[in-house]
Amino acid sequence: MSNKILVYIETLEGLPAEHSLELLGKAGDLAKKAGLDVGAILVGYEVKSIAQELIYRGASEVHVVDDPRLGSYNLLPYTSAVVDVIKKTEPEIVLFSATVIGRELAPRVAARLKTGITADCTDVDIGDWVDPGTGRKYEKILYQIRPTFGGEIMAAIVTPQRRPQMATVRPGLFPIPPRDESRTGKVVEWSVNIPESEQSLVEVIEIKREKRKVDLKSARVIVSGGRGCGAKGFELLRELASVLNGEIGASRAAVDAGWIPYDHQIGLTGQTVKPDVYIAVGISGAVQHVVGMKDSKIVIAINKDPEAPIFRIADYGIVGDLFVVVPKLTERLKKKS
Amino acid sequence: MVNPYDKYAIEASVQLKEKFGGKAVGIAMAPPHAADALREVLAMGVDEMVLLSDPKLAGSDTLATSYALSVAIKKVEQRLGSVDLVLCGIESSDSNTGHIGPEVGEWLGVPSVSYVDRILEIKDGYAVVKRLIEGGYAVMKVKLPAVFSIAGTSYQPRIPSLRDVLAARRKQIDVWNADGVGLDPSLVGLVGSPTRVVKMWRIEIRRKGKIFTDSDVDVAIEKLLNELKKDGVPLGV
Numbered sequence: 001m002s003n004k005i006l007v008y009i010e011t012l013e014g015l016p017a018e019h020s021l022e023l024l025g026k027a028g029d030l031a032k033k034a035g036l037d038v039g040a041i042l043v044g045y046e047v048k049s050i051a052q053e054l055i056y057r058g059a060s061e062v063h064v065v066d067d068p069r070l071g072s073y074n075l076l077p078y079t080s081a082v083v084d085v086i087k088k089t090e091p092e093i094v095l096f097s098a099t100v101i102g103r104e105l106a107p108r109v110a111a112r113l114k115t116g117i118t119a120d121c122t123d124v125d126i127g128d129w130v131d132p133g134t135g136r137k138y139e140k141i142l143y144q145i146r147p148t149f150g151g152e153i154m155a156a157i158v159t160p161q162r163r164p165q166m167a168t169v170r171p172g173l174f175p176i177p178p179r180d181e182s183r184t185g186k187v188v189e190w191s192v193n194i195p196e197s198e199q200s201l202v203e204v205i206e207i208k209r210e211k212r213k214v215d216l217k218s219a220r221v222i223v224s225g226g227r228g229c230g231a232k233g234f235e236l237l238r239e240l241a242s243v244l245n246g247e248i249g250a251s252r253a254a255v256d257a258g259w260i261p262y263d264h265q266i267g268l269t270g271q272t273v274k275p276d277v278y279i280a281v282g283i284s285g286a287v288q289h290v291v292g293m294k295d296s297k298i299v300i301a302i303n304k305d306p307e308a309p310i311f312r313i314a315d316y317g318i319v320g321d322l323f324v325v326v327p328k329l330t331e332r333l334k335k336k337s
Numbered sequence: 338m339v340n341p342y343d344k345y346a347i348e349a350s351v352q353l354k355e356k357f358g359g360k361a362v363g364i365a366m367a368p369p370h371a372a373d374a375l376r377e378v379l380a381m382g383v384d385e386m387v388l389l390s391d392p393k394l395a396g397s398d399t400l401a402t403s404y405a406l407s408v409a410i411k412k413v414e415q416r417l418g419s420v421d422l423v424l425c426g427i428e429s430s431d432s433n434t435g436h437i438g439p440e441v442g443e444w445l446g447v448p449s450v451s452y453v454d455r456i457l458e459i460k461d462g463y464a465v466v467k468r469l470i471e472g473g474y475a476v477m478k479v480k481l482p483a484v485f486s487i488a489g490t491s492y493q494p495r496i497p498s499l500r501d502v503l504a505a506r507r508k509q510i511d512v513w514n515a516d517g518v519g520l521d522p523s524l525v526g527l528v529g530s531p532t533r534v535v536k537m538w539r540i541e542i543r544r545k546g547k548i549f550t551d552s553d554v555d556v557a558i559e560k561l562l563n564e565l566k567k568d569g570v571p572l573g574v
Contacts, residue, residue, distance in 0.1 A: 111443035116531030119434035317548035
């Protein structure tokens with residue numbers, strides 16, 4: 001009998017990722033509503049010590065696979081490990097963060113289990129559903145809520161029959177649950193079956209990763225630059241940001257070009273932000289960037305291409321050369337203040 | 338229309354073909370009227386196109402869709418010999434799931450890599466790929482066959498010339514139905530889909546979309562600041 005919600009935990013340098021903790025907190029709310037327990041799946045090598053932290057953050061059970069074969073993330077062995085834990089624990093619901101890892105691991109796991117999965121949910125809830133075809137009622141199932149058709153339509157999706165019900169959930173939407181050292185829970189270690197062949201199919205040759213030192217989450221105003229900026233453009237953005245008392249953000253293209261450190265990157269492989277005002281300069285608005293900033297209260301876009309997708313999600317915009325617009329705007333704002 | 342994110346994958350397939358030889362075959366699963374849009378794929382340099390189209394496929398979710406595509410890929414293999422590489426766009430521009438690549442990989446029982454920025458090398462039955470990760474890159478050596486979802490903008494889609502467009506008219510679009518490829522009907526369409534959409538609602542478009550295109554930048558800036566003031570947006574103005 002399955003009686004739990006499990007959250008897949010991503011780790012970063014011996015700590016659970018913030019988005020995983022957010023999701024654990026949200027899963028705790030769902031668990032209360034559905035009368036289930038909330039637990040975590042923790043996969044990797046030398047990760048066991050993280051289990052206690054997950055209990056402090058609300059997990060009542062942590063399912064750990066601590067295995068030298070899982071030392072660095074590799075999709076196929078990780079799929080096998082997670083699938084094995086799910087088969088052994090039979091959870092009702094399994095949630096992943098909609099990150100680079102979650103967005104490939106979760107569908108791979110779902111496909112192996114032949115169950116349903118919904119991508120990039122902006123909310124998850126528990127509710128009942130009556131199948132209009134059969135009249136059958138499904139109680140306390142997972143409502144997987146997400147935007148679709150370009151974002152103007154929201155859809156609620158359910159997985160009525162197959163188990164587990166699975167979804168990836170966008171990071172940055174829910175609060176991190178408070179740490180409470182009085183919480184107790186159980187840690188279960190599993191040894192899993194990973195086919196030999198899966199370990200050799202993909203070999204990680206090199207990983208280049210920068211550590212993040214700047215947290216843009218609490219910034220009220222962010223001035224963000226993209227491919228159109230160049231190193232010179234970022235100097236202009238800094239002046240604008242300083243007049244507005246804002247922080248500097250960037251798209252991946254600008255970070256890859258070396259104009260600005262990774263700390264400032266916003267988007268799928270960077271940070272998720274929701275400032276009061278987000279000013280996107282020379283950013284075309286590729287989906288990988290937009291997922292990191294689309295919950296900003298106000299979006300202002302400056303771009304010379306009137307067709308740039310960023311204008312479609314902007315409240316205000318100026319079509320023009322950023323090297324002309326930004327200095328003038330900065331001067332104008334200086335005068336006023 | 339062709340999903341804009343797929344165009345990067347189409348471009349990658351054509352560049353790989355130009356560099357390493359072989360054949361690029363496009364597979365789409367769509368209603369029959371999509372055939373027109375697929376001419377564009379052929380114009381970009383793909384050699385031939387398969388359109389998998391059948392009322393039985395209607396209502397397929399990602400699990401069912403990826404199953405159908407994996408069967409079509411096997412059918413291509415029967416016809417043309419082994420498939421070394423399956424490329425897809427990172428996601429669709431309407432539902433944005435990004436699930437098809439990994440799920441096709443699972444149905445085929447081969448490795449999949451999402452967020453591939455560039456395929457650096459193909460040699461001795463392996464591909465070396467550079468993929469995006471949080472905070473940077475990973476370079477990976479992957480045994481072929483494999484499924485790669487192409488992200489990033491490393492493969493800028495070419496704009497076909499008039500000659501390419503004309504040449505595409507002579508290329509073939511095969512329309513395949515479910516029986517023809519040997520799909521298990523219980524695994525596709527609504528019956529084969531574990532998920533159900535139970536509710537849809539329109540959300541208010543919160544974005545105001547006040548875009549100023551004045552050629553005089555000063556005018557545009559004044560308009561912008563006026564609107565911000567009027568709408569009470571806190572910009573320190």
